[in-house]
Structure formats: structure tokens, C-alpha cells
Amino acid sequence: MGAGAEDPIPSSSPAFATPARPFRLPRGHAPPTKTSILPILLPPATLRPVAFRTFTRKHNLTISSSALQTLAVFIGKNCGSGWREEGLAEKALDEVAKIWKRAGGGVIVEEGKGASLKVILQTLESGMSGGRVVAGKGNSQDGPGRTSSLGVDAGRMDTSNDHSQGSLTMRAGDMDEDESKLSFHPRHWLKVVDAFDLPRLTYNVDKKYFEALKSKPTLFPPPSRKSALFRDRYNLVYQRLLRNESFQSSLGVAGMPSLQRSSSNLGMQQSYKLTPIANLLGRSGTSHLLLGLLSISPTGDLSLVDLTGTVALDLSHARMIPEDGAWFAPGMIVLVDGIYEEEEMVQGSLLGGNHGVGGAIGGHFVGVSICGPPCERRDISLGTGSRQASGDVSSSGGFGWVDFLGTGSERAQGARMRRLQEKCLRGVPESTESTARLKVAILNEVNLDNMKTLDALRKVFSTYNDLALSERPQTFILIGNFVQKAIINGGGRAGSIEYKEYFDSLAVVLSDFPALLQHSTFVFVPGDNDPWASSFSTGAATTIPRQPIPELFTSRIRRAFDTANSELDRSQTSEPAGDALWTSNPARLSWFGPVHDIAIFRDDISGRLRRTAINTRPDEDESNDAMQETLDEATNDAVSVAPELEQPSGTKSNGTSPAASMARKLVKTILDQGTMSPFPLQLRPVLWDHASAVQLYPLPTALVLADAEAAPFCMTYEGCHVMNPGRLLPQGDVQAVKWIEFDVLRNRGRVKEERY
Template identity: 60%
Template sequence: MDKPAVTLAPASDVIPSSSPAFGTPARPVRSGKPSAINGKSTILPVLLPPALLRPVAFRTFTRKHNLTISSNSLQVLATFVGKNCGSKWREEGLAERLLDEVAKIWRKNGGGVIVEEGNGASIKTILQTMESNMVNGRVVPGKVMEREDRPSLQRKGSAVTSNTDDMGTPTAEDDNDDTDDSDPRRWMKVINAFDQPRLTYNPKNKHFETSTASPSLFPQPSHQITLWRDRHNLVHQRLLRNESFQTSSFASNVTQSYKISPIVNLLGRSGTPHLLLGLLSISPTGELSLTDLTGTIVLDLTHARPVPEDGAWFSPGMMVLVDGIYEEEEIVRGSVLGGNSGIGGAIGGKFLGISIAGPPCERREMTLGVSTIHSIGDIGTSGGFGWIDFLGVGSERALGQRMRKLEARCLRHNELSANESGRRNMVVLGEVNLDNMMTFDALRHVFKTYDSMPFEELPLGFVLIGNFIEKAGFGQSSGGNGIEYKECFDTLASLLSEFPALLRHTTFVFVPGDNDPWVSTFSAGAASPIPRKTIPELFTSRVKRAFSTANSESDAQGTKSASGEAIWTSNPARISLFGPVHEIVVFRDDISGRLRRTSVNFSKRTDAAQPSSKRAPGDANIDSMVVDGADNNDNTEQDPQSSVRKLVKTVLDQGNLSPFPLSTRPVLWDYASSVQLYPLPTALVLADSESPPFAITYEGCHVMNPGRLLSDGKRGPATWLEYDILRNRAKVRQRRN
């Protein structure tokens, strides 16, 4: 039998088997490329310490792309560079090119200013994508694909992506966007307090972090400690950013710089002056005390001077600055142990306060790092938290410039004269008691004022703020019941049906009060926990049906504008217009009366001491005051101005809608970030039925109170606010019934 012929390949075309006994196959080598197997170049991996890569990473991420890289991310990048770039990572510049591509993709994928896993993007996902598109230690141009979930601003009916370049600047595609965006309501979004991102400030990383734990209405007791700790850390970092608390070796001797002392540092320093920052509270023995993260000290404010004089309220639950002298005693006041307990306990002695002030307010532009906004929409990058998405609508650095261009096009900055309004107004009505029949007459007169306007001058929306039922204790003998409450909204639906143009082209936002269901069923008129949920849909179905009927008629007529809608939201709530450009906070609470009842009373100063030329911390000025009558813009000085200024300064300086103890105004611990005013909103609707209507601007934030729709519930002029979004100013409107 003949044996089959065996043809052997040339020796130069085969690789000897590494294990002939196990029959390891020989793999051919491509001719002309002896250094490559299967088309993939060979790289000799090296163990690259992060310390060697740190200068290259700093030059690429920080200086070129204005990013900060964490130590964990640096370790991941060092391992990746050593594996994929090998020993030539420095000589041929492979590492710098690789890190540059990583930084570009990180920015395009919406990553934060600090490069760490999960901060808006995934560094591991980016590296996995790049590894499959690298040849011989180099990234192949055009192969690295960007993620599809880039920063986007959702609007009704479509999703608009943010087309930005490597530095987050809008590209020319945005300028040539020819979509139908003439109606600004397409860019308006109402944010429920329970849907708002739950952010906490990390003092170690000096950055905001998103809470990953599931929120609960019955959390662990430690969450209450976290609430107060976050509030203290937020105020403390804000103070350190203030120029009054920053020292410089080039500063002159006239410049005053403040330094905050921890309470624990008072031990052993009797008779020395200090400036303390802490929580004003009542100790278990009934004495007024100050608490920070290190300890507690008893306060003696007998001779303290508030700064400014009669310009703000100071009540327990607030963060305050106290300047004074420490006096040490042998027996610890307020301490159960009766001895010096040190850190975390009561400090012996007392602190003699000389002056007390609230923490200085920080403007929104400084918080977001927007140093200047020129007419062409250029945004500065002077630090701040511009990459943080506080509301879930996009960050200032990612979408701010593009949204301002859309705002200029929609609100027609250059086409309207000063006397024309355009679609840039919002109507705010407070204390709309639907169980009072006179309220419907007042609402009819308000709606008639705007129903006759052409489409180009209609308001963007109406904000109706409760209490929608005047009687407290819903479901109790003294309050209303479910049937009566539903009949109130059914009557409102019949009234709204008389104005189909408003239903088709405007947005109605309903913010509940403490008397509305279901919370008032158990509170019996007392302060309910905030944030509080929306009014149940059981009572509002007829109103929604009225909007559906009006919109169906609008569709039959072929109208291209956005459909009108009714939105029931929480208290407090936020209204975002053009993403991060405009943030309007709406909060219903009789906060002025609570401040008057709980504030600390100071003795009148009898000395004739001259005021110091140096500005004290917390001593800020009101920018402007607008308290006008019906249909006029005259700024008039009225008696309630002093209390209005105190109210606005107190709330904004505290940076919190509820600067009270939890026993006075309960706050849901896991949703405490929804009551923070940081960064400052562009406008704050502080609906207080116990205060007169006002509109005032403080540190760039326009604060307004619509008051009561009907004064004392009697037949009289209907009072409401008309807020101009473009000018960030509001005026009080009145109309006789």
C-alpha cells in the first residue's frame, strides 16, 4: 500500500510547536511582518507606579482640560498605561496622547470636574472602549466611539442632545438648529422635591456626591445626624470661599480677615477672643448654646449686638457666627457628667457674645463658577460647582451657554422694547382658598386680564399656591371632607373651561399647603413635615379633563404650540426654565410668624459707639426693593419693609427653607437636600399669607411673596404677582372685583 504524500511547509513559515507531545498546532506567521502575530503588535507590559504618571496626568487633565483626577482613578490609569503602552509610554509620548483622549471622552460623556468612577461617567467603561481600538500603544483616530448617553435636556415630545466640543462648548450645529422652539414652555420643567437629586457635600473631597441609598420615610436615627452635619459642612465651605475669610500674604493691614475657631479649641484659652460658627440651639438645661462638629458651649448674649442691627432674625436651628470671649469655669454647664467632657461634649464655662451674625450669602454666579456672562453668552470658569447637576436638568458648564442661546431666541431679547412683554411672564397667586366662593370671582377677574391677550403676550404659566382649603384638619369634624374638597376642584375646572385659550397655551402649577390632604388629616393645623407630597389625583381628575378637552380642540385646529397642561407638584417645588439658566423655587409656609415667635430677643444698645469701618461677616446689602401698587412700577417705602428685609436676609443667608429645629418645623431626613437653597435660585416664591405682598432682590436672587389672593377672605381687590423671567423682576398686580 502506498503511503500518502506529506507536504511540509517551509521552515521559515512555521513556528515550532511548543509542546509536541500534546500536539500543539503550529501557527503560520505572516510574511514580511515577523514582529506581529495575528496582526496585533506585541507590547511589553510594565508595572507603572502612579507617582510616575502623576506629572503627565496633571499636565493633561488639570492644565489642559481643567479636570481633577482622584487617586483611585490615577491608579486605574497607571495600570492601563503600563499594560497597553509598555516601556515606551514616556519616550514616544504614548501616555500623554492616551490621557488626552480619555479626558476628551470623559468631558463629552458628562463627567464631573473630578475624574472618579461614577461621577457622571465611568472611567472603566471608557478604558475598555479604548483598549479595543489601540494598535501598538496608540489610539487609532476615528475608532473611539462616544457614548450615546451624553448630557441631554429632555423636553416634551423630544430629546435634545447637547452637541458640544471637547471643552463643552456648543458647536455650530446648535446655532443652525431650525426646530420649532418659539414657545418657551417647551423648555420649562417642574421638578418635584421627591424627584430632585439627593446631593450631600463631602468635606474631604470638597465635592458634592449623590446619595445611592434608597430614601425612606422611616430612616435610621443616624440620618438625622447626617442632616445637621451636611447643613454645617455646606455653610462652612461657603464661608471659606468668602473673601472675608481668606488670608493673603499680600493683603494690607487695613483688610480684615476672619478665622473660625472650633469650639473644642476653647479649652484652656480663657479670656481670649474667638469667632465661632455653629448651630444655635437650646441645651437640655434650657440655656442657649452653640454646637459645632467638635463640641457645645453655653452662650451669654446679654450684651451681644446683632449684625446688622435689627436686620435679621436669630432663632434656634440656625447656623450663626458669634464673635466674643471665652470664660472658663470649673463646673461644666449643661453637661450631665459635671466635668470637662472634651470633644463631642459640652465645654466648661461660657462664651460671652459681643456680636452675632448669619453666614454671608453667596451669589449664584460664584457658586456655579460663572464669573461673567457677556452679551454673546461666554461663561467664565472661575472654579465653583459648575459641573454639578443640582436639579437633574443638566449642569451649568455642560448646557448653560447653549440654553442661553435658546433663551435669546425664544424670549426675543433684541426684538422687544422695554414696554412689551412677550411670552416671558409667569403669574403667581397665593392662598387660593377654593372653599371660599369669593375666590372664584377673584380668579375669574385674574384670568380675564390675560385671556384677551394675543398668543405672543400670554403668560408662560400660572402658579396657584394653597392652602386650597381654608379650614385646617382635613377629614376632622372642624375641617372639610373628601367630597367637599373634590367639589372645590370641580368648580375650579368649570371656571377654567371658560378660558380655553389659557388652557391650550399655558401651564398651570398647583403647590399645596399645610391644610391640604392628606397631611392635614393628622396634623390638625400644625406644621406638617416637608417636603410634602402632591394633592392626590382623586381630587384633581376633573381639572385634568378640562385641559384634555381644550387641547383636543386645539389639535383639531392645527395649532403648533405646545399643549397646555396642569401639573400638581410638591411643596416645596422647583421650576426650571432653559435648563440651569433659570431656577424658580416655590415654597408655601408662614415662615415670618414662626421667626417672630422663636427668635432671640436682644437688649437695646445704650452706648453711642461709632460703627466700625470694617465690614462684619453676614453684613450684606439689599440690592433693590420693589413693593408697588396695582398696575404701577413705582418703588414706594412702606412700613413692612423692615420685616420684609429681615425675612429675606434670614432665609437666604441660612441657605435653607426651614432654618428651625425639627420639633418646630419637621423635615424628612432623607429629603433634606430639597429644602436647601444652594446654589441660590434665580427667583424664590416665598408664599407667606401673614406677610404683605412684596418683591425684593438680595444677592442676585429675586424673592417675592404673592400674599393672599383675597385679603382676609373678604370681597375686595384680587392681588397677585406678575413675574418677568427675562428681567428677573416681579410686580404686584391688583384688580377690583
């Protein structure tokens, strides 16, 4: 009875079917009050201002119309009539936005954009009471170190139809527990991405965002895909150009008639303004800045093309900016500053009958200066230039949510992968050899039909085989052409047998170094002379991207790796077995997801640029204008050349060696264009449905531009480290072998040379 007297709720008679000992509440807690919600029908247009304020202004997200409709139904059902007066809708939408970003969703809130909005709402609904999100009932909690039942990693999130059965089970607090089960060997996080496996992305001008192509790729697409190839390139360069500070107009600054820059840093910065070609009509004698594609008209004259029209181009008096610092060839997108001159007899001219949008306009455009579109750094493209205090990457102003390689976006996987990288390297001592196990040996033009090549490979492999395990490269990249001539073409069965024998001889050389096969990954990238593309190209430029070398010719090499791995007991180590991977050309290598992105492309691109580049006659009396100063300064600040290229002998007047000048010119041309193949399709054919595989946007962390006709170099431009291994056997030196050793963590390479 004493205990019953202390009860705040006394027992009732058994006739009322109440328990003798009722459920007690802790002292100081009042019984919970149940709040009922009367659902309402909330129109999406009424909810739009609150959703815009929460998603766009607060979280830098864009909400689609279908997602707004879904949220309107959710708010009307769970928040009722108090959605606006009591602020229930804004709090619920804020929670949805936080969960969406943690779940790896894209910058556009839409079903299937990296996360499932329906699953998020279903899980959040179970944790709401009275229109409010109740802590501890399945909802997330803000603040570092707190658990969140909705914090889903994008790489683990299931987007199938079984979301409601508990696919959202990964918690932020369980991250360390899950990562403890992973392998912390660096080579485990190496992924070779085939060009045909890359996400096929296109830039949507209306949404200002990248979206995946839903059509199935084919080798025989409709003709509209060809025009879409160049249109996508133009839109990509155009949006990149408008993000440049030189093309962003500020308040109080009027459009400038010509390219000028304030002489004082304290002065008002003046911006450049682009003019569509169609808007040149009726504006004869005025100066404009055009962005367009260099092309050859049916009459054989040089012309400039954009999305609005075509105009004849006169570059006889134009000067290149920077002077002799880049190539300009048909197929490239360029900036041309000049004066439009309309023909006197427009109606009687050849081009006078095809005016307006989409056609060639009369007259011609006299170029004063020509340059490539300014390059954009990787961190600016991804929006990772500024990080928050918590370490999260801001998604504003970039494409950090886009998964360009299929390994996870920077926003969804970047922080986690950097944490894994630190764990993988935690046991490595901090010394000059601390990154030795993250080095890559890059060998180009490995002609197996030359017996001296096998001797050179044996020298390179023996050099690394004599080193300690921690000092050997974890990856060897062997790049073709693996034969000097396209012997497969017209060779019939004998040609195939001969080609396979070359790889069999390489397998014999590799078998002499089992330690390298057991602890390294070998990546093989084909050239234009390798099968089967050479069967149809007769040694000329093949279509890109091109498939890997068929397994028919590589069986002996795979057998050599299997034999070497079988001799090593891996029960006591987490290191993955050595492997040989045959990939496409071009290809991508990814370390730790989006942290390290290495692009590889085999092409004699410098020779093609020299053959097709246009020549202009610079005006010797013209003074150095503002655009020349701006781009020269930007180039000098952005480019850093490896010491191997700075040779005192044979240098120019400015102290730069011819090899370094050629390297600067090649690197600036390719990276400014943002593509590995800035040529017309008749010079370098590109598969229309896989054109996004040759794009260089955003810039990779490193680019292997394997050009056998150019001297070896290592150079950094706008944060992208570009390397050219040159030839494995330099021409004119029969006793030397050259290759590049690339340090992944430091993002630096150096040319190595050995005598044998």
C-alpha cells in the same frame, strides 16, 4: 506597459500571488511606517505625578484612585516604554481629560460621575497608533467648529452596560442637526421638579464635592439620619463661609484677635478666623469667632453647637449685625463674636464633667455681636462668574459640574440651553412686550372655600384672557392653602367630598376660559391645610417636603383641560398642549435646564420667625465696629427692593417703609441660612431622607416665598429674586385681588392689583 513603468512599485510575478496593479500611494507620500508598542506594567504611583499635572493643574479635575489604576493600565498597554521619555502619556491623558469634560463628566474623574471612563478609553484606544492619538481615527479634535466623535452631551449619554455598542455616537458637529428637530416653543422647556424627585445630594467634606446618597429614602430612617441632617447643613455653610474672601487668609497676615478691617482700601486686608468650640478650653478671657447652631440646652439655656462641642451662650449684651436686619432663632447657624469665660470651679460645675470633643464644655461664651453667615451668589457657587473666550464655563472654584435639579449641570447643559433659549426667542420682536410669553402669574392663598376667591380668580383670568396670545403668561402658579381650615381632619367621608367640590367649582371657573387652558400650564402647590397631610397635623405645620394633592380631588380640573385641548387643532403648531400639574411643597420650576431655576415654598415663615426669634439688648454706647460696617455695606449693595414697597407714608427715619424693612429682614434671614426651614424639627418637621430638597444652595435664580402673613413684595438679594404674593384677597379689602407677575428672562416680578 507605460502605466506600469510609472508605478513606484512594479508588479511581481503571479507566482508570488501579488496583484498585477498594486495599490498606489499619492505622489509625495511615503509608505506608512508601522510602529509596534511593547506593553509594560505601569504602577499607578509612578503615573500619579503626570496625571496630577495633566488633570488637576491643567484641567481643574480631580482623579480618584480607581480611575488612576484604570489609566495606568491603559497607558502601559498603549504607550509602552515611551510613555515618559517621548511624552506619550501626557498627550494621551490630556486627550482623555478633554473628552471627559466634553462628555459632561464631573469634576472628580471616576466611573459614573456623569461620563464613562471605560467607554472613553475604549474609543480612544481605537484611534491610537504607536502610542499617539491619530487625528481622524475616532479621536477628538480641538478648535471651534471641528467635529468630535467623542463630544457627548451629558443629557444624552447612556451610562448603561451597552456603551461598547456605540452609545458614543453624538458629535459636536451634529448638534445643530439634532436641535433642528426639537420644539422651540418656550413652554416645551418648562419642567416642574417634584421635591421627591430631586437628586439627594450631600456634601463630602473629604472630597470637597457633592455626591449622591446611595441609600434608598424611607419615611422611617435610622436615628443617624437626623444628626446627618444638621451635620450636612453645617458642612454646607462652613465650606461656603471659607470660600468668602473675608475668611481667606493671605500671606503675611496673622490671625486677628478680634474682628477688624483696614480703614483704607489700599491697606492689607485682614481675614477672620473661626475657632472650634472644643478649642476654647483653657483659653479663658480671650476673644474668638464661633460658627455654630443655635439651640436650647436641656436646662433651658441658649447654647451654641458645632461639630466639636457645645458651649453655653450669653447674648444679653450682644448686638445684631445688621441692626434689626435679620432674625436669629434656635435652629439657625450663626456667627458669634465674643469672649470665652471659664468657670472658676470647673471640676465642681454642672458641665465640668463632660469636657472635650462632642460634649458640652464648662463656662460660657459672652457674645459681643451676632450675625448670619454671608450669602453666596449663584454664579460663584457654580463657578460661572468667569467665562472663557469660547463661551465655556470654568469649573474651577465652583460646583458647575453638579446636577442639583436632575435637569443637567451648568457645565454640561448650560451653554446648549442658552443657545436653545436664543433660538426660541429669535422670532420675538425686541420691544417692551418681548418677554410677555415668558411671564408667570403667581397666586397665593387661593381659598376655594371662600366664594369671593372664585370671583377674584375669574377677574384675574378674564384680565389675561382679553390680552393677545403673545401677552398672556405661559404659566399660572396657584398656591394653597386651598381651604382655610383643615376640614379633612376628622371629617371622614363628608370632609373628602366637600373638599372635592371646591376643586369642582374651580374647574367650572377654568372652563369659562378655554384659551388659557389651551396655551398655558397651571401648577398647583399645596399648603398645610390640604390633604392628606392635614389629616394628621390638625391644621398645624406638616412635615416637609409634602406630597401633591391626590388625584382623587382633581379629576374635574383635568377633564376641563382635556376638553379645552380637544377643541384646538395643533397639527400646524409645535406648541405643547395646556396642562395642569400638581406638585409638592416645596417644588422647583426649571426653564431651559439649569438656566432658570425657580424655587416655590408655601409657609407662613415670618410669623414663626417672630415667635421664636431671640431678643438681645444692644449696647447703646458701643461704637460701630468693622463687622457692622462690612455687613451693612454688603446688605445695601446686594438688596434691591421693588418700587411697590417704597411708600412715603409711614416710613422710618432711614426712608424705608415698614413693609420693605420686614421684607429685607425675611429675605436676608432665609437666604443667608441657605435653607427654607431654619427651625428645629419640633417646630417645622423635615423628612430626614429628603432634607436636601429644602436646601437653597446654590441660590436659585428666583424664589417664591409664599407667606400669607407678610405683605406682598419683590426683592433681589445677591442675585436671587425673592417674591411673596401675599394673599390673593388682602385682609380688610373685599374688592381687591393681588398677585405677582414674574418675568422669567428679566428675572423680575411686580405686584399687580385689580378691583372687581
